[in-house]
Structure formats: structure tokens, C-alpha cells
Amino acid sequence: MEDRREPPGGFKTLICEEDLHDEEHPPRHQSNWHYVSMFTVSNGRWYRLAAVSLALLAAVLLILDIGLGVHYNKLTDTHLTLDDTKRISKELADLQDTYKAAVETMKDARKQLDSETSRQTQTNWELEYQTKRSNDYKSQIETITKEIETMRSHLPMISDGCKHCPAGWILMNSVCYYFPLKSDQVKNWKESRDFCQLQGGDLIIINSQDKENFTVNFLINHKSKSSMGFWIGLSDLHEEGTWKWWDGTFLNEGYWLDGEPNDFHGEDCAAVYPIENFFKAWNDAECGRRMKWICEKALTTMS
Missing domain, CATH: 1.20.5 (Single alpha-helices involved in coiled-coils or other helix-helix interfaces)
Structure with a gap:
């Protein structure tokens, strides 16, 4: 059989028309011409593709060149x-x-x-x-x-030549005081005054805060736990509601319990109680009531 293989590399051999007439087998004329025309078309397309590729390559190279130029300028600007x-x-x-x-x-x-x-x-x-x-x-x-x-x-x-207090009395601020703490004796207000007067004194007059503080604290410190009061030299016997000391001086500052004096059942005499808050240590009581008392008197000169 006749060998129709294509030449190596995929290219067909270009055959002239005169050569086709001289061959021994003219019946293949139309077929070979068609073969030649197809080769011509394929070769033209290839040239066009190559031209396009070269144009693209040139464009890419141009872009790369421009980019390298910009990059070089930047390197030049930042170069140390x-x-x-x-x-x-x-x-x-x-x-x-x-x-x-x-x-x-x-x-x-x-x-x-x-x-x-x-x-x-x-x-x-x-x-x-x-x-x-x-x-x-x-x-x-x-x-x-x-x-x-x-x-x-x-x-x-x-x-003054060796003045002193009698036995059983205490000396404080140049005054003698008598507190019947150890005695069981109790007296009413008048009897208490009589006792003090027989000793050369009278019931205590508490006319200052210091004296009130001293009196109450002495009672507390000497174990006077009794709720019984101690008569002092204060009353309103001569005029109801007007409290005076036995020497006739008016009461200026009192240290009454809350709500006192209230003159309950004719309470006209005053007594002091051993209460810790000495500002509220006084109460009024019936003068005939029997309780303890406190005397005071001046110092006695020894003979």
C-alpha cells in the first residue's frame, strides 16, 4: 500500500500542481490540492498567533521596564x-x-x-x-x-494655829464633812439639822459643780450602795416652789433627777443620792422621811 504518513514535526510537504500531473496516479489530484490548501491555512494562523504572542511579550517587557524604573527611583530616594x-x-x-x-x-x-x-x-x-x-x-x-x-x-x-476636824469627820478644801456611812442611824430633815448644829455645823450646802461632784463621788467610792438618800441643807418650806439653802440663799443651779422636784405629797426637802451621773443626783422628799444626812462645818482650832 502507498505510504501516506505525515512528515515528522507535524508539517505536511508542499506539492506543486505540475508535479501532480507527472505522477503515475493522476486520480488523486483533487485530494492533494485540498491537502495543500489546508496546510496553507494552518501555517497562516500560526504566524498570526506568533505575532500576537510577540506583541504581548513586548507589552509585558515594557511594563516590567516601567516597574523596574519606578522601583529604582524609590531605591534611589531612600538610599542611605x-x-x-x-x-x-x-x-x-x-x-x-x-x-x-x-x-x-x-x-x-x-x-x-x-x-x-x-x-x-x-x-x-x-x-x-x-x-x-x-x-x-x-x-x-x-x-x-x-x-x-x-x-x-x-x-x-x-x-491659824493647828486647826483640825473632829473624829469621824473628813477634811476637804478647808472644810470638815461628816458622812454617817457606817452608822445605822437615820433621821428626818429637821433632826439631821439639829445633829449637825450640835457639832458646830449644819447640813451641807452644795453650791458648785465641784462640790456636787466631790459629794456624790465620795458616797460612791465609800461603798454606799444603799438607795437611801442623804439630806442636804435645801428646802422650799417657807415658800412652795422656791428652793433655798438653810442660810437663806436661793438655789442657782440644781442637779435634780429627771422630772424632779415634783412636790409629790408635799415633798419640801432635798436629798442627794449616790448616782454615777452626779448631774442627776437630787430628789425632793417629805421632810419627815427618815434617811441619812451630810454635815459640814469650819475647821476647829486646837487649844
């Missing part, structure tokens, strides 16, 4: 010179020096703070010590003041 490198190195060295100086300053500040803290601690210790000394001095002053008051109460007795 030798002077820039030196300047940056100098700035870096300056920053390192500044950092070292800041570290040293911080260390010095820490040392100073530690020193101030130590001094502050010593100052606190000294303040605590001085505060304790001050409190000790205050305590000593209070003690000395009390001793001076006690000595002062004895001065009149010394200056």
Missing part, C-alpha cells in the same frame, strides 16, 4: 548615604548615653529615697519617745497638782 549612617550611629550613641545617665539618676534617687526613709523611721521613733515623755510629764503634773491642792487645804489650819 555614608553621612546618614554616621548621623544615625551618633544619635544611637547619644541615646545610649542618655539611657545610662537616666539609669544613674534613678539609682541616685533610690539611694536618696532609702536615706530619707531611714531618717523618717528614726524621726517616728523619736516622736513616739517624745510623746511618751510628754504623757509621763502630764501624769506627773496631775499628781503634783493634786498634792498641791491637798497641801493648800491644810494651809489655813497651819496658819
